[in-house]
Amino acid sequence: xxxxxxxxxxxxxxxxxxxxxxTQRGGLRLHRSLLLTLVMKSARxxxxxxxxxSEKTGQSDTHGVTESTSxxxxxxxxxSSTTTPxxxxxxxxxxxxxxxGLEGHSxxxxxxxxxxxxxxxxxxxxxxxxxxxRSKTATEPDFLPCKKAKLEFAEVRGILQASQNNSANxxxxxxxxxxxxxxxxIVTF
Amino acid sequence: MDEExxxxxxxxxxxxxxxxxxxxxPVQTLDYIDxxxxxxxxxxxxxRSFTQPEPPLMRRQEAFNRTADIISTVxxxxxxxxxxxxxxxxRVVVFQREQESKNQPHRRGEYNVYSTxxxxxxxFDYLKxxxxxxxxxxxxxLPQQNAAYxxxxxxxxxxxLWKISERDKRPEGYNxxxxxGRIRDPTTITxxxxxxxxxxxxLWKISERDKRPEGYNxxxxxGRIRDPTTITxxxVPVLRPMDLMVExxxxxxxxxxxxxxxxxxxxxxxxxxYMSTDDLRINLWNLEITNRSFNxxxxxxxxxxxxTEVITAAEFHPNQCNTFVYSSSKGSIRLCDMxxxxxxxxxxxxxxxxxxxxxxSFFSEIISSISDVKFSHxxxxxxxxxxxxxxxxxxxxxxxxxxxxxxxxxxxxxxCSLYENxxxxxxxxxxxxxxxxxxxxxxxxxxxxxxxxxxxxxxxLEASRENSKPRAILKxxxxxxxxxxxxxxxxxxxLDFSKKILHTAWHPNENIIAVAATNNLYIFQDKVx
Numbered sequence: 001x002x003x004x005x006x007x008x009x010x011x012x013x014x015x016x017x018x019x020x021x022x023t024q025r026g027g028l029r030l031h032r033s034l035l036l037t038l039v040m041k042s043a044r045x046x047x048x049x050x051x052x053x054s055e056k057t058g059q060s061d062t063h064g065v066t067e068s069t070s071x072x073x074x075x076x077x078x079x080s081s082t083t084t085p086x087x088x089x090x091x092x093x094x095x096x097x098x099x100x101g102l103e104g105h106s107x108x109x110x111x112x113x114x115x116x117x118x119x120x121x122x123x124x125x126x127x128x129x130x131x132x133x134r135s136k137t138a139t140e141p142d143f144l145p146c147k148k149a150k151l152e153f154a155e156v157r158g159i160l161q162a163s164q165n166n167s168a169n170x171x172x173x174x175x176x177x178x179x180x181x182x183x184x185x186i187v188t189f
Numbered sequence: 190m191d192e193e194x195x196x197x198x199x200x201x202x203x204x205x206x207x208x209x210x211x212x213x214x215p216v217q218t219l220d221y222i223d224x225x226x227x228x229x230x231x232x233x234x235x236x237r238s239f240t241q242p243e244p245p246l247m248r249r250q251e252a253f254n255r256t257a258d259i260i261s262t263v264x265x266x267x268x269x270x271x272x273x274x275x276x277x278x279x280r281v282v283v284f285q286r287e288q289e290s291k292n293q294p295h296r297r298g299e300y301n302v303y304s305t306x307x308x309x310x311x312x313f314d315y316l317k318x319x320x321x322x323x324x325x326x327x328x329x330x331l332p333q334q335n336a337a338y339x340x341x342x343x344x345x346x347x348x349x350l351w352k353i354s355e356r357d358k359r360p361e362g363y364n365x366x367x368x369x370g371r372i373r374d375p376t377t378i379t380x381x382x383x384x385x386x387x388x389x390x391x392l393w394k395i396s397e398r399d400k401r402p403e404g405y406n407x408x409x410x411x412g413r414i415r416d417p418t419t420i421t422x423x424x425v426p427v428l429r430p431m432d433l434m435v436e437x438x439x440x441x442x443x444x445x446x447x448x449x450x451x452x453x454x455x456x457x458x459x460x461x462x463y464m465s466t467d468d469l470r471i472n473l474w475n476l477e478i479t480n481r482s483f484n485x486x487x488x489x490x491x492x493x494x495x496x497t498e499v500i501t502a503a504e505f506h507p508n509q510c511n512t513f514v515y516s517s518s519k520g521s522i523r524l525c526d527m528x529x530x531x532x533x534x535x536x537x538x539x540x541x542x543x544x545x546x547x548x549x550s551f552f553s554e555i556i557s558s559i560s561d562v563k564f565s566h567x568x569x570x571x572x573x574x575x576x577x578x579x580x581x582x583x584x585x586x587x588x589x590x591x592x593x594x595x596x597x598x599x600x601x602x603x604x605c606s607l608y609e610n611x612x613x614x615x616x617x618x619x620x621x622x623x624x625x626x627x628x629x630x631x632x633x634x635x636x637x638x639x640x641x642x643x644x645x646x647x648x649x650l651e652a653s654r655e656n657s658k659p660r661a662i663l664k665x666x667x668x669x670x671x672x673x674x675x676x677x678x679x680x681x682x683x684l685d686f687s688k689k690i691l692h693t694a695w696h697p698n699e700n701i702i703a704v705a706a707t708n709n710l711y712i713f714q715d716k717v718x
Contacts, residue, residue: 026322030468038554
């Protein structure tokens, strides 16, 4: 199985497990949440490096690299928005994690900020797929959960627009990948 | 009997050479609910006083599928006379070994239900809107100091000290009731009776209370006031031996000390203190004091986002009351000495094995997380269990384990599916035998594994009803990894991952093991030669 596909699957499953653990009796398990986060991180790193390797060998122009970063954003975007606390009892840790995750996203969005925002500006499209730039190499991210709260979408968009001007590392897409902090999805109490 | 001897001759169990287990023979299968039912309707029809949530005549099928009956912990006491199990429904069932009778010498002492009680109830934390599960995570016995037995049981948040004691005398000799409880005809009562128990005469004071007149002179047992003119004599109630009644009472409740979920408790060899461990902290308690505990380990980072590991298990050294170990989700074990400082955040020893880079996968972190750590009885060795292996460490050597045993390495290629069905998060326990020569741990498909440290041989056995007729010998099982499957082998893909053995216990002195397979408790012992 393709490493990137496997990585995607693992990340999606991790997210759904995190979701379902919220409704579990006895409350969230810290150990389990930590392990899921580590798996996410591990899968994300492998996904990125696999994508970069394939992109490097496939297309050498920066456009390709940019595409790869935007494609690489998919799981990260998923991470950030799908872990938006849906319950009032979510802790600061999650929210902090998302801030840091989203700020990282802004770095990545920078190279193609305008284009991405144009797509994001469409509030009617709830489907995640619309946020992604169409690309030859991209596969439809059908693994991503479809249901999104409207609030999340607008929230994320707002944050992206706000932080767009703050980022400085627009050209250094490759480096920013390694610098992006992993959004922490550990819920603590 | 002859059949057993023949089977023994034919059976080529490679553990045959050893004293501890020639062939492993099941003594009894205690269906958890059946055993409770047996207790419920004991021979003389007396009902024991304990909370029994389901109706007593529940059919076995229904009983089998109840989540609340899933056994969550198993523990022998220090002599092996008692065996306690805790379940997801918060109940504790204690089994006691029958005294071996001279009449049936080949019938080894079997375990019968001794006491059942509801240890923990589900609670609700209103502040955090969280339900606190009543599942019993761990039971630890205290050493016996008098006629009563004491154990600690814990759920996610609260530890309780239970006293289990016997009552074998009851009052008898009422004036207006006879031995069977029927009301006596007052005209037949002619004299005062004082029944002696074996050696003593008791002096009773009979007095009336304000609210409720007591004493069987003035009313019968339904509470109706008797016509005083019909009472002709006075009787004094006395104590008389009765059938055994075992009662469990909570003596201490240690609560509100843990923010995270308690995963272990361990009694210190000083018999005065014990520790309780949650994901990030370890607290030290005095058994007598419930409103105060001391935090001895705290690995909570200032910023929770930087959390990289949690504590998964902890245990006191069996002999040195100042030493304990705790294991982490990263696969390391830390040994701490409480004499060095009040807060043992800095370890005295760190046991860690560098990861084999060729085995690196998405799931490396998950499978390296240690699910159980146990000191050997000697205190010289440590045993740890992670998802695929059991490791024995010498406490004098921190760099790598002394021995590594593969429990079910055939699962290494299946980690992705095991992650999908959540089995990769299962926490298996491990146990030493009494002489520290054999290790035991559970696996899937109701298999459990034993490793002999001296001969380096291992065996896979199955705890199932089909294989466990009383007195039948357990046959070793084998999982075939690929290629041609032999007749008795089972292939990896046919393994039932819903049947997992997470909890096992080994008698401290003899070769008797208790294996918890979901709802059922199996007790096996080695054959008598």
